[in-house]
Amino acid sequence: xxRKLRPLVQIGFTAVTNGYVFGFLTGKIYTGxxxxxxxxxxxxxxxxxxxxxxxxxxLQAVLTGGSRFSFYVVGxxxxxxxIFGRFICGWLCPFGLVQDLLHKIPVPGKRKNLPxxxxxxxxxxxxxxxxxxxxxxxxxxxxxxxxxxxxxxxCPSGTLMAGIPLVASSEALQAAAGAxxxxxxxLLIVTVLLAVWIYRPFCKYVCPLGAVYSFFxxxxxxxxxxxxxCIRCGRCQEACQMDIRVWEKPNSPECIxxxxxxxxxxxxxxxxxxxxxxxxxxxxxxxxxxxx
Amino acid sequence: xxxxxRVILPGLLLVTGICFLAAGIxxxxxxxxxxxxxxxxxxxxxxx
Numbered sequence: 394x395x396r397k398l399r400p401l402v403q404i405g406f407t408a409v410t411n412g413y414v415f416g417f418l419t420g421k422i423y424t425g426x427x428x429x430x431x432x433x434x435x436x437x438x439x440x441x442x443x444x445x446x447x448x449x450x451x452l453q454a455v456l457t458g459g460s461r462f463s464f465y466v467v468g469x470x471x472x473x474x475x476i477f478g479r480f481i482c483g484w485l486c487p488f489g490l491v492q493d494l495l496h497k498i499p500v501p502g503k504r505k506n507l508p509x510x511x512x513x514x515x516x517x518x519x520x521x522x523x524x525x526x527x528x529x530x531x532x533x534x535x536x537x538x539x540x541x542x543x544x545x546x547x548c549p550s551g552t553l554m555a556g557i558p559l560v561a562s563s564e565a566l567q568a569a570a571g572a573x574x575x576x577x578x579x580l581l582i583v584t585v586l587l588a589v590w591i592y593r594p595f596c597k598y599v600c601p602l603g604a605v606y607s608f609f610x611x612x613x614x615x616x617x618x619x620x621x622x623c624i625r626c627g628r629c630q631e632a633c634q635m636d637i638r639v640w641e642k643p644n645s646p647e648c649i650x651x652x653x654x655x656x657x658x659x660x661x662x663x664x665x666x667x668x669x670x671x672x673x674x675x676x677x678x679x680x681x682x683x684x685x
Numbered sequence: 686x687x688x689x690x691r692v693i694l695p696g697l698l699l700v701t702g703i704c705f706l707a708a709g710i711x712x713x714x715x716x717x718x719x720x721x722x723x724x725x726x727x728x729x730x731x732x733x
Contacts, residue, residue, distance in 0.1 A: 424723035429715050438722040439729050446722045450729065454721035455714055465709020465718060471702030475695045545728035556730035566732060574731035612694045 399483070399651060403490040409444075410434075411487065411554070416441030420562030431469040433477070434486030435602050437548065439555035441562075448473075449525055449548075449602050453541035456529040470605055478613030479606045482596055483649030488550040489596055495588040503590050505636045506597070513598045514647060520547065521601035543601060545573070549581040557581075592634040596649065607646035615650065616666035617643035623662035632657030639663065 410432045413423040422441055432445035448469055455463035473481060482489050496503075507513060524543040533539045544551055556577060560566045587594040596603050610616075619640055629639035632653040637645045639654040643663065655663045709715060727733060 422725055428722040429719040437729055439726045446718050450726065451718045451721070455717055458717055463709065463714055464705040464712060465714035468702045468705030468709055471698050471705060475698035475702060541726070541728055544726065545733070548729065551729040552731060559725060559730050569732050573733045577731040614695045
């Protein structure tokens with residue numbers, strides 16, 4: 394049931410948070426009060442349909458304005474992260490939905506990860522630190538102004554959901570599009586192609602918002618639990634497209650809470666941890682090995 | 686003790702998040718976010 398429910402939730406949430414249909418028809422963006430609020434996923438606020446603000450874009454907006462810290466955006470991230478962790482990545486992020494749909498395209502040679510997966514997963518933390526925080530804060534011009542480095546030079550979600558629709562609908566923007574636009578479209582094409590063969594490459598290796606939420610996975614209200622009935626057969630890891638040893642780390646920072654492991658477990662040892670449950674996450678077989 | 690930490694920690698983060706939101710609104714950061722969001726971000730769409 395989760396397998397059928399998750400895509401519906403993803404599509405529904407994307408439709409709701411990008412429901413400004415008038416924007417797509419006219420090439421203009423929504424300017425109402427809802428844009429004061431951040432949506433939980435990576436959703437460019439320049440998308441013609443966007444009704445809310447992207448937390449990463451909003452964070453950079455405040456940092457480029459001269460502030461050293463954004464209580465408002467960090468507050469949103471704490472709120473979303475402490476409740477959901479990376480459930481947001483798996484269920485509520487529009488660009489996660491795009492990658493999931495791309496990965497359904499039937500092609501030979503699909504794999505879970507890129508070569509060098511283990512060190513590569515740390516790249517997103519570097520991108521968060523450098524492109525989202527440090528450069529917007531410190532790489533300033535003579536007027537003390539900086540720019541949203543991640544949004545400007547990397548974010549393929551912004552290119553797909555905002556850049557292409559807006560440029561396509563405006564001759565003026567078409568005339569202004571140059572090398573930067575070509576670079577971003579190129580990055581988008583690479584991301585799209587990779588996502589067909591590799592499961593969620595952007596989420597695994599690049600997304601700074603996923604990096605933020607990953608810090609919350611082990612402590613968020615929504616967690617997974619491994620019961621003592623776990624037989625360490627490894628089927629959870631086989632089913633896990635994020636390639637997590639679920640029986641050892643059910644609340645891994647890489648887990649996007651898709652639920653595939655829970656469906657795959659032959660002894661039903663994996664559970665969604667109820668809110669505020671005091672039960673331990675590690676199964677006794679693993680505990681005995683660690684103690685021995 | 687571990688069980689208490691599992692309940693208290695997300696609760697603390699939640700409360701901290703709400704307090705930070707309130708502080709950010711008080712400091713005018715919500716207005717900053719809104720002003721940025723209602724104009725097309727030329728950097729974000731690749732125009733620069």
